[in-house]
Amino acid sequence: MKVCVVGSGGREHAFVKSLSIDSEVIITPGSAGIEGSTSKPVTEIEADLYVIGPEVPLVNGLADELRSLGCDVFGPGKGGSLLEASKAWMKDLVHAAGVPTASYRSFDQSQAEEAIEFLTTFEPPYVVKTDGLAAGKGVLVTNTYEEAVSDITEKLSGEAFGDAGRRIVIEEGLTGPELSLFALCDGQKAVLIPTSAQDHKRLLDHDRGPNTGGMGCYSPMPNMSDADLEALMDLAVHPTVEELKKRGVDYRGVLFAGFIMTSDGPKLLEYNVRFGDPEAQVILPRFESSLSETLLQVAQGNLVSQPTVSSDAMVTVVLATEGYPLAPRSGDVIHGLDEALAIEGVTVFYAGVESNLQGELITNGGRVLNICGRAATLDEARELAYQAVDLIFWPGMQHRTDIGASIETNTNREVIK
Numbered sequence: 001m002k003v004c005v006v007g008s009g010g011r012e013h014a015f016v017k018s019l020s021i022d023s024e025v026i027i028t029p030g031s032a033g034i035e036g037s038t039s040k041p042v043t044e045i046e047a048d049l050y051v052i053g054p055e056v057p058l059v060n061g062l063a064d065e066l067r068s069l070g071c072d073v074f075g076p077g078k079g080g081s082l083l084e085a086s087k088a089w090m091k092d093l094v095h096a097a098g099v100p101t102a103s104y105r106s107f108d109q110s111q112a113e114e115a116i117e118f119l120t121t122f123e124p125p126y127v128v129k130t131d132g133l134a135a136g137k138g139v140l141v142t143n144t145y146e147e148a149v150s151d152i153t154e155k156l157s158g159e160a161f162g163d164a165g166r167r168i169v170i171e172e173g174l175t176g177p178e179l180s181l182f183a184l185c186d187g188q189k190a191v192l193i194p195t196s197a198q199d200h201k202r203l204l205d206h207d208r209g210p211n212t213g214g215m216g217c218y219s220p221m222p223n224m225s226d227a228d229l230e231a232l233m234d235l236a237v238h239p240t241v242e243e244l245k246k247r248g249v250d251y252r253g254v255l256f257a258g259f260i261m262t263s264d265g266p267k268l269l270e271y272n273v274r275f276g277d278p279e280a281q282v283i284l285p286r287f288e289s290s291l292s293e294t295l296l297q298v299a300q301g302n303l304v305s306q307p308t309v310s311s312d313a314m315v316t317v318v319l320a321t322e323g324y325p326l327a328p329r330s331g332d333v334i335h336g337l338d339e340a341l342a343i344e345g346v347t348v349f350y351a352g353v354e355s356n357l358q359g360e361l362i363t364n365g366g367r368v369l370n371i372c373g374r375a376a377t378l379d380e381a382r383e384l385a386y387q388a389v390d391l392i393f394w395p396g397m398q399h400r401t402d403i404g405a406s407i408e409t410n411t412n413r414e415v416i417k
Contacts, residue, residue: 001292004028004045006062007053008037010318010351010370011277015051017347018284023049023292033350033361042066049074049296052253055133055274059085063253072299073252076185076273080244080251083271087169088131090271097243099236101268104171106131109156116149118170125173128152132164137325139211141173176262178269179221180279181229183237183257184294186303187250190241192233195286195309196221197279203325205402212325213367216403218315218378219282232259236268252298281349281370282314315381315404316372317389318351322396324366331356332363332394340371340388345381347372348388363394378404 005015005027012027013034019025020036026045030037042050042062050066052058052075061078082089088106095101103122107115119126126148130138138161140151155165180197183190197219203209237257244251256272256279275284284291286309297303321328334353341348349372352365369392373384382404389399 001049001296002047003049003051003292004042004047005051005053006042006057009277010349011275011280012053013349014281014284015053018287018291022290031350031353032355033353048072049292049299051295053274055084055272058273059133072296074295074299075253076251079249081273084273085133086131087129088167091169093243094240094268097239099239099268100265102172102174104169106167106169109166112153112156115152115156115168115170119148119152122172127171127173128155129169130155130161130165131167131169134161134164135213137211138164174260174262174267176260179224179259179261180276181232181257181259182275182283183233183255184298184303184307185241185251185253185255186298187252187301190233190237190255191303191307192229193283193307193309194226194229195219195283196224196229197282199276199279200400200403205400210325214276214278215318215400216316217278217282218404220313232266235266252301278316278318278370281316281372283309285347285374286310286312286314312374312376313378313381314372314374315378315385316370317385317399317403318367319369319371319389319392319397319399320367321363322398324398328366329396330364334361334363334392334394336392337361339391343384343388345374345384346388
């Protein structure tokens with residue numbers, strides 16, 4: 001089978017590595033660090049299956065365009081992508097489907113005073129979200145009323161996120177551990193990928209600092225059984241797919257559900273219409289069934305294979321540039337990759353790299369590398385990942401030191417090099 005992957009980051013690199021086990025893979029636009037990269041437009045590439053990695057081309061309707069050309073595509077069309085393109089639309093849909101979620105209201109740029117008044121009906125933490133896409137950075141969670149009011153004003157004015165923020169969702173702040181669940185949807189049904197993952201969104205250790213696109217992840221989460229995950233499917237994913245069908249949406253792709261496990265039970269935080277990044281990097285490599293065949297069945301609307309994944313644990317640590325997430329610096333030479341890759345059980349996924357005139361890999365953007373350890377236990381996988389992290393450096397490199405570890409067991413590590 002020939003597969004075309006669309007994208008250029010660490011998630012797409014994970015797709016390429018996993019699909020290459022039994023398929024010929026090409027990726028557009030890819031990057032200097034990803035084998036099989038091409039600058040050809042996707043519409044000029046012939047393949048048996050097209051896998052769209054990032055959310056932006058999905059929201060812009062690339063899957064619809066390819067399907068109109070007779071292609072088999074893994075990824076929802078523009079209609080289904082509204083689950084991620086509009087947080088207000090998503091909240092309205094899951095409310096109609098009876099899915100437990102945080103109380104909320106949405107507001108547009110003409111309703112700033114109403115939005116601020118609504119904020120007073122909640123106790124902290126206050127949650128303010130851009131309605132549109134913001135690269136994982138459009139959510140403010142704060143205990144400070146004044147900060148929340150300032151954020152509402154900046155978003156609705158367009159100052160903070162442009163058009164993506166001119167409509168916002170204010171919702172009840174929920175507390176508890178978060179959990180990421182992934183299901184494959186073929187337009188008629190949803191099938192669980194039988195594992196869980198936990199992402200670390202905040203820039204700094206102990207979940208401090210600004211929200212980012214994700215600073216690390218581990219899988220599986222301890223004490224989450226397949227039965228627990230299936231219960232979450234019944235609670236949220238199956239009702240959501242039924243509501244999508246009622247609205248005439250033929251959803252084919254992955255449905256990524258983010259939950260928060262509150263004292264009142266699980267509640268849905270959000271949906272994403274693509275694999276998470278860096279969640280994909282700790283799930284896709286553990287597929288034991290053929291990933292390419294499974295995704296093709298989804299694309300063709302007839303998923304008959306049951307996805308299976310290894311019981312191994314994986315931990316990925318994101319290495320980011322100085323200034324990320326607000327003003328990332330690019331152009332620094334990356335050192336130590338060969339030494340890190342020589343460690344058995346370590347994989348490096350390239351998220352933001354390019355080559356300089358000397359053929360050296362240099363940083364290109366905020367999140368640069370995903371350093372993954374794989375082992376029988378989370379502790380062993382974490383140790384491998386950080387062993388490799390310690391070998392890699394460039395000026396201003398930053399990373400979290402507590403991925404996959406509790407605050408109590410976290411060790412003090414140098415995070416700026």
